[in-house]
Amino acid sequence: MATFRKRGARWRVELFVQGQRRSATFATKREAQAWAAHEESRLRNAEPGAVPNLRFRELLERYLDTVTPTKRSLKRETNMIRQMCRTTLADTPLCELDPACFAQWRDERLKTVSAGTVIREMVLLSHACTIARKEWGWLNTNPMADVRRPASPQARTRRPTGEEIEALLFTMGYSPDRAPETAMARVGAAFLFACETAMRAGEICALQWDGVHERHVHLPLTKNGHPRDVPLSTQARRIIEQLRPVTGEHAHVFDLTSALLDALFRKARDRLAVDGPLQDIRSLHFHDTRREALTRLSKVFNVMELARISGHRDLRILQNVYYAPKVEDLADKLA
Incomplete structure (x- = not known):
């Protein structure tokens, strides 16, 4: 079904057919209606399972509009997606997306940001591809599934002196x-x-x-x-x-x-x-x-009590990332 809105002197048409969204802007409403009729017919007669003629940017933008607002990390994820939309990866047609595209993007990204940042961005991209495959019918497979993620960086042990x-x-x-x-x-x-x-x-x-x-x-x-x-x-x-x-x-x-x-x-x-x-x-x-606080508190509480205080639901994260006693602290316990 098409929706028409007048913006200034131009007409914007938005179309949503069989899980696929299209939009365009025209000088007259007649042109917008003609485009909508042609596009709707094309989408409805498309071969089942065919990947729509869209670029990856449009997938990311739809994810930003429909999925990101449901998350508590709205602001951070919005900035992340907008940055991704400025990359050459975003210009890739969906029909050409494959693991090699994402592997190349990963390698280029690692030249400018940390492995931890790339891992977080790859998790986001993979989820966007999964939603596009399962719910929108825009992808037949998730091309991120076979892309190797960088090795996780060593956990920080920094504490204020x-x-x-x-x-x-x-x-x-x-x-x-x-x-x-x-x-x-x-x-x-x-x-x-x-x-x-x-x-x-x-x-x-x-x-x-x-x-x-x-x-x-x-x-x-x-x-x-x-x-x-x-x-x-x-x-x-x-x-x-x-x-x-x-x-x-x-x-x-x-x-x-x-x-x-x-x-x-x-x-x-x-x-x-x-x-x-x-x-x-x-x-x-x-x-x-x-990390400083949890290390101090570990002198009083056991790991289960620490998890209750810190809110960690995965004890491995608590032990490997946040509990960072110095060897002198451990030696003091022996004394």
Whole structure:
């Protein structure tokens, strides 16, 4: 069925027939109607199982319009797909898509980004091809199925050192003796809070006052889609009480967006890397606080209890990626 819309002086027609979507723009409605009638007839009489005469870009755009909005990773995935639509791979006709096309794209992509990024993009491309095959009838096979993915990079073991934590808090203007009234100071409070709780940056920014309890905080929605309760250390409770006179009238405890927290953290970190002796601090990510916190908490809790606190449903990820004790820490346990 065709839909016609007038946009300025031109007519746009959108057509959806047998799982295939087409659109075009014409100077007159008569031209749009003639094109729609011809295209609909062609699609309905197409040979069953034939791959539509589309380019891979149109597959990605439909996926972006219909599948991506259902995901919590909407913003990140939207940016990823838009970047893919600018590649030569996107210009490939669907009838010519094969594993070699994606292998060539993979090899070129590995020259500019990390293996981890390429793996995430390949997962997305494979899912888009699967949807196009199973639900839209645009592909007869998934050409990504036989494409080898790069070897997974080694898990990060980076943790902030005591010196780095102290320098960051000082640079951010955070002090345990006064309320963090500036946004930069609240980033310092969030950084220290993350080291105590193993909460992600997004979870900290989303934390609301009605989720704060005497000895724990409640997170109604987390990265894996499940709610979680996080116990609070004495230090974490002190930080929350320190924030109460500053942000108590706001809905969110830290009164920060994820974007602002990330920008201010990077600004403070990079300032230290330029002006001071902590050159290696440039490699520090805010998310490394999660590894630091879980390593600290492992001295008190076993791995099952750590998973309950961190929200990990796969213990292998918890043990291989986030639990990164130093050998000195293990030696201390023997002592």
